[in-house]
Amino acid sequence: MIKNPPIPVLEKNAVNLEKKIKVKFKNIKVLENALIHRSFLNENRKWELQSNERLEFLGDAVLELVVTDYLFFNFNNEEGDLTNWRAALVCAESLAPIAEKLGLGEFLLVGKGERKNQTRSKQNILADGFEALIGALYVDCGLEVSRAFIDKYVLVRLPDILQNQLFIDAKTALQEKAQREWKITPQYVLMGEGGPDHDKWFEIGVYLNDKLFGKGKGPSKQKAEKEAARKAVARMEKMMTEIKKDK
Amino acid sequence: MIKNPPIPVLEKNAVNLEKKIKVKFKNIKVLENALIHRSFLNENRKWELQSNERLEFLGDAVLELVVTDYLFFNFNNEEGDLTNWRAALVCAESLAPIAEKLGLGEFLLVGKGERKNQTRSKQNILADGFEALIGALYVDCGLEVSRAFIDKYVLVRLPDILQNQLFIDAKTALQEKAQREWKITPQYVLMGEGGPDHDKWFEIGVYLNDKLFGKGKGPSKQKAEKEAARKAVARMEKMMTEIKKDK
Numbered sequence: 001m002i003k004n005p006p007i008p009v010l011e012k013n014a015v016n017l018e019k020k021i022k023v024k025f026k027n028i029k030v031l032e033n034a035l036i037h038r039s040f041l042n043e044n045r046k047w048e049l050q051s052n053e054r055l056e057f058l059g060d061a062v063l064e065l066v067v068t069d070y071l072f073f074n075f076n077n078e079e080g081d082l083t084n085w086r087a088a089l090v091c092a093e094s095l096a097p098i099a100e101k102l103g104l105g106e107f108l109l110v111g112k113g114e115r116k117n118q119t120r121s122k123q124n125i126l127a128d129g130f131e132a133l134i135g136a137l138y139v140d141c142g143l144e145v146s147r148a149f150i151d152k153y154v155l156v157r158l159p160d161i162l163q164n165q166l167f168i169d170a171k172t173a174l175q176e177k178a179q180r181e182w183k184i185t186p187q188y189v190l191m192g193e194g195g196p197d198h199d200k201w202f203e204i205g206v207y208l209n210d211k212l213f214g215k216g217k218g219p220s221k222q223k224a225e226k227e228a229a230r231k232a233v234a235r236m237e238k239m240m241t242e243i244k245k246d247k
Numbered sequence: 248m249i250k251n252p253p254i255p256v257l258e259k260n261a262v263n264l265e266k267k268i269k270v271k272f273k274n275i276k277v278l279e280n281a282l283i284h285r286s287f288l289n290e291n292r293k294w295e296l297q298s299n300e301r302l303e304f305l306g307d308a309v310l311e312l313v314v315t316d317y318l319f320f321n322f323n324n325e326e327g328d329l330t331n332w333r334a335a336l337v338c339a340e341s342l343a344p345i346a347e348k349l350g351l352g353e354f355l356l357v358g359k360g361e362r363k364n365q366t367r368s369k370q371n372i373l374a375d376g377f378e379a380l381i382g383a384l385y386v387d388c389g390l391e392v393s394r395a396f397i398d399k400y401v402l403v404r405l406p407d408i409l410q411n412q413l414f415i416d417a418k419t420a421l422q423e424k425a426q427r428e429w430k431i432t433p434q435y436v437l438m439g440e441g442g443p444d445h446d447k448w449f450e451i452g453v454y455l456n457d458k459l460f461g462k463g464k465g466p467s468k469q470k471a472e473k474e475a476a477r478k479a480v481a482r483m484e485k486m487m488t489e490i491k492k493d494k
Contacts, residue, residue: 042448042464053326054319061308061315068308072301079300139319143390182429201289217289 007047010035013107017133020102021149023141030055030140034132037125039111052132059135062143063090066150080170080230088167089154092127098153099130170230174206177236184208186232188225191215204228254294257282260354264380267349268396270388277302277387281379284372286358299379306382309390310337313397327417327477335414336401339374345400346377417477421453424483431455433479435472438462451475 014032018025025031038051067089071082088094099105105122108129114121137146161167168176178184192203203217204224213235216227261279265272272278285298314336318329335341346352352369355376361368384393408414415423425431439450450464451471460482463474 039464045446045466054329057326057329058315058319061312065308065312068305072305079304082301082304199292201292217286219292 007109010109013109017103017107021133023137023145023149025136025140027140030136031133034129034136035108037108037110037114037129039114039125040109043111043113052129052135055132055135055139056128057135058138059131059133062138062146063131063134063150063154066143066147067154070151070155080226083230084167084169084173085158085161088161089157092123094157095127095130095154096123098157099126099133102130102133102153104129104133170226170233174229174233177233178208182208186213186229188228190221206232208232254356257356260356264350264354268380270384270392270396272383272387274387277383278380281376281383282355284355284357284361284376286361286372287356290358290360299376299382302379302382302386303375304382305385306378306380309385309393310378310381310397310401313390313394314401317398317402327473330477331414331416331420332405332408335408336404339370341404342374342377342401343370345404346373346380349377349380349400351376351380417473417480421476421480424480425455429455433460433476435475437468453479455479 010032011028013035014025014028017031017035018028033050034052034055036049036052038053041047041049041051064086067086068082071086075082104126108125110125114125134146134150137149174186178186187207189205189207190202191205193200195201199219201217201219202221202224203215204221204227205212205215206225206228207213214228214231214233216224216229216231218224218227257279258275260282261272261275264278264282265275280297281299281302283296283299285300288294288296288298311333314333315329318333322329351373355372357372361372381393381397384396421433425433434454436452436454437449438452440447442448446466448464448466449468449471450462451468451474452459452462453472453475454460461475461478461480463471463476463478465471465474
């Protein structure tokens with residue numbers, strides 16, 4: 001499936017990366033493939049190389065499962081907390097410095113145009129390359145070797161994230177995204193309340209541009225709002241991936 | 248970890264579901280947990296039950312990896328195609344009818360308020376319940392049993408999806424989401440072109456509200472646009488999950 005023609009620098013980089021991560025690949029071509037960024041191919045289109053995007057697609061799913069599995073079995077917290085912690089672990093801002101430390105920045109074959117870039121684009125290339133590396137580990141060495149790798153390089157950051165609260169709660173997440181990107185402030189509206197004094201409930205809805213994005217119910221307004229925000233963030237996410245079959 | 252007090256109807260439903268999917272659970276309590284929707288707990292808060300949301304969180308990641316793995320190893324298509332196909336397989340519209348067929352609609356414990364609901368909310372409860380069921384299979388029976396289950400109920404739909412094109416390409420996806428939800432039409436702008444006649448390249452940027460959301464490069468404008476749209480959709484998705492540590 002992976003057939004890269006020999007490029008000396010690519011071979012050398014893959015061997016050096018192997019040493020760095022202390023994993024011996026059965027088929028080094030798989031690891032080489034993880035190092036080819038699309039921008040390199042755009043500038044070198046004579047070679048019939050495949051970019052690392054398919055491996056990134058796979059590695060992203062492997063990373064997500066391994067992190068999710070770890071959080072599920074090691075913490076009894078509710079799903080909202082686990083979602084926030086996972087996001088803090090696997091976001092580009094988190095993965096890029098890990099990739100940098102591994103030397104991926106030097107090992108990746110990137111186009112000259114991108115090489116000059118020092119900002120967000122560079123961060124994404126590093127984070128994507130890291131996910132492609134996980135994809136390559138999964139293809140060549142299987143799930144358990146990938147899990148050990150993710151333990152060592154990604155999950156190791158969890159204590160720091162929890163201790164220093166390097167994650168944000170649902171209300172803040174919703175607020176920041178809606179404001180920064182769409183210049184909208186979420187509006188929380190009390191939709192109902194009831195129950196006897198010792199067992200009250202509140203229902204809160206959160207609106208973006210007069211459109212209901214999420215509802216939450218809970219024993220306090222705070223909890224109901226948090227739940228509504230969580231639903232709204234999830235809904236915004238699903239909006240993007242959801243496919244309307246019957247269009 | 249999962250400690251549900253006995254509720255006769257819950258026990259009965261879990262046993263019936265076991266028969267339906269022909270899987271014998273070692274710990275039936277795990278399967279019972281998959282059947283408890285949050286809305287039921289809101290109306291029955293005296294019981295110390297846990298909703299199925301943690302299992303849904305886990306099952307969602309298992310489903311994603313199994314589907315991604317299958318697509319990666321069985322098709323040589325580029326990542327953009329695989330992403331579209333995966334979205335068509337795992338979206339709520341796709342999972343809800345599968346869940347319905349399994350009888351999840353009858354087995355799930357849902358609040359009375361939600362029971363009346365016949366629209367999107369019901370669809371989401373079914374799809375989420377199906378993911379929780381996958382989570383329960385993973386916890387109790389491991390990855391390979393979960394994979395067999397996903398093969399049988401989800402991946403079986405792939406030939407139909409491919410044959411009848413029940414997925415949409417990146418440009419259409421971006422167009423629909425941007426328009427439906429934000430009343431914005433994506434604008435494609437030629438940002439550069441070059442190369443000799445036999446080897447031309449085009450670079451296209453796609454803007455939402457005058458903000459650059461994605462750039463694509465390719466040997467035709469069509470391909471460059473598709474790539475730009477794919478990046479823009481990915482960026483919109485990441486916007487929602489990304490965590491700003493340094494806020």
